[in-house]
Amino acid sequence: MSRLSVTQLSKKFGTRTAVKEISFELEEGGCTALLGPNGAGKTTTLRMLAGLLSPTSGSVLINGKETSEISWRNQIGYLPQHPSFYGWMTGKEYVVYAAGLSGMTGKQAVAEAELILERVGLSEASRRRISGYSGGMKQRLGLAQALVHHPRLLLLDEPVSALDPLGRREVMDLLQQLRQGTTILLSTHVLHDAEEVCDRIIMLRSGEIVEHGSLAELSAKYRQPLLTIQVESDPKGQAAAWLHSLQDRSFVRDFELRGDTALLTVSDMGIAREVILKEAGSRTMPLLRFEAGATSLEDMFMKVVGS
Ligand SMILES: Nc1ncnc2c1ncn2[C@@H]1O[C@H](COP(=O)(O)OP(=O)(O)OP(=O)(O)O)[C@@H](O)[C@H]1O
Ligand SMILES: [Mg+2]
Structure with a gap:
């Protein structure tokens, strides 16, 4: 019992x-x-x-x-x-x-x-x-x-x-x-x-x-692929607009913009990395940071607390 x-x-x-x-x-x-x-x-x-x-x-x-x-x-x-x-x-x-x-x-x-x-x-x-x-x-x-x-x-x-x-x-x-x-x-x-x-x-x-x-279950559940992308600000705001547009991609599960940095929780890191890097290259986006990582229970908790 x-x-x-x-x-x-x-x-x-x-x-x-x-x-x-x-x-x-x-x-x-x-x-x-x-x-x-x-x-x-x-x-x-x-x-x-x-x-x-x-x-x-x-x-x-x-x-x-x-x-x-x-x-x-x-x-x-x-x-x-x-x-x-x-x-x-x-x-x-x-x-x-x-x-x-x-x-x-x-x-x-x-x-x-x-x-x-x-x-x-x-x-x-x-x-x-x-x-x-x-x-x-x-x-x-x-x-x-x-x-x-x-x-x-x-x-x-x-x-x-x-x-x-x-x-x-x-x-x-x-x-x-x-x-x-x-x-x-x-x-x-x-x-x-x-x-x-x-x-x-x-x-x-x-x-x-x-x-x-x-804790083990929850940590595993909230461990999802996360891409962090930062761009240099450009006078025409093209980089910022591009960053913003990334949220509409099919592989993006969750999108958060913090200043000139976008945090993308993605369903498939391989595809996301390939597509976004290709685009950034062809459009000569001024990338400052491109980082593949994972979300954590802490990220989930901050969302719960913050919203
Ligand atoms: N005696 C009371 N009369 C009226 N409202 C109350 C009373 N006790 C708690 N509440 C309300 O119930 C809600 C939950 O309060 P509670 O104290 O359980 O939260 P808590 O999670 O312990 O918060 P904290 O982290 O600040 O201690 C709050 O909105 C609080 O204003
Ligand atoms: Mg309390």
């Missing part, structure tokens, strides 16, 4: 639809990235999965059960995008308190809290009040409370966005270790972060899933 099963999940805030009929399944273990630009619906989705926000329609099943039926605090670890804490508590008091919520005995809670604070790099600061913590320290504390009870499903909303490069590295390494025995769903707006630690991607835009699959 899959650990998490999401069916036709939607959330409306008034007339605004934040999440629109999304469906996906997560098997046990591994890491999936919920990837999307600002406002895509990542936080809304994660809050519904964590049982903190009721869906307008659709269902979320964890191991076949509704989130309302399970004691979620035992099974789910959730890191909010902007965790809020009681500033008067020390870091350790807070994590012990969080551990207690999952039903641990006092002694167990203290032992587990110490272990996890060590693991997220907060041992030394753990006796200080949270009001004196930096943003990155609060992020680590948020992770500690999400992890202290060894949940089987971890929902992390932008776990590395507030961290400096060193902190980011540490949390990424921690997630690498955790993904062996835990199902992780993390949100991010950075493709690079998703690629580093996750094996699957669910891409959201305007509340809808626009793409999903394993």
Whole structure:
């Protein structure tokens, strides 16, 4: 049975639809990235999965059960995008308190809290009040409370966005270790972060899933032949006009013009190269650059984010 099963999940805030009929399944273990630009619906989705926000329609099943039926605090670890804490508590008091919520005995809670604070790099600061913590320290504390009870499903909303490069590295390494025995769903707006630690991607835009699959599948899918052609500007604008006209060729699947450079995604690199080079030669086009390469998942993501 899959650990998490999401069916036709939607959330409306008034007339605004934040999440629109999304469906996906997560098997046990591994890491999936919920990837999307600002406002895509990542936080809304994660809050519904964590049982903190009721869906307008659709269902979320964890191991076949509704989130309302399970004691979620035992099974789910959730890191909010902007965790809020009681500033008067020390870091350790807070994590012990969080551990207690999952039903641990006092002694167990203290032992587990110490272990996890060590693991997220907060041992030394753990006796200080949270009001004196930096943003990155609060992020680590948020992770500690999400992890202290060894949940089987971890929902992390932008776990590395507030961290400096060193902190980011540490949390990424921690997630690498955790993904062996835990199902992780993390949100991010950075493709690079998703690629580093996750094996699957669910891409959201305007509340809808626009793409999903394993990283290997998606990278292969979006790896298409790409021709980059740059021309020198000429007084009559003939070169620019020619460049522009290339979009109508039968072998051009996608065309983008950036100043005096055209990016052509083509169906057949051999044909495209031959035809265009021949034309450029016969019309003596002032070519500056003619480069054969391939598009990437990054290019696709930039398109999704940009449009
Ligand atoms: N409580 C709310 N009331 C009204 N609208 C909301 C509420 N929460 C979210 N929204 C709207 O829902 C949409 C999705 O927001 P959400 O916070 O889920 O996006 P996100 O992908 O997490 O963005 P970000 O990358 O900025 O964190 C946005 O248009 C937002 O304005
Ligand atoms: Mg968010």
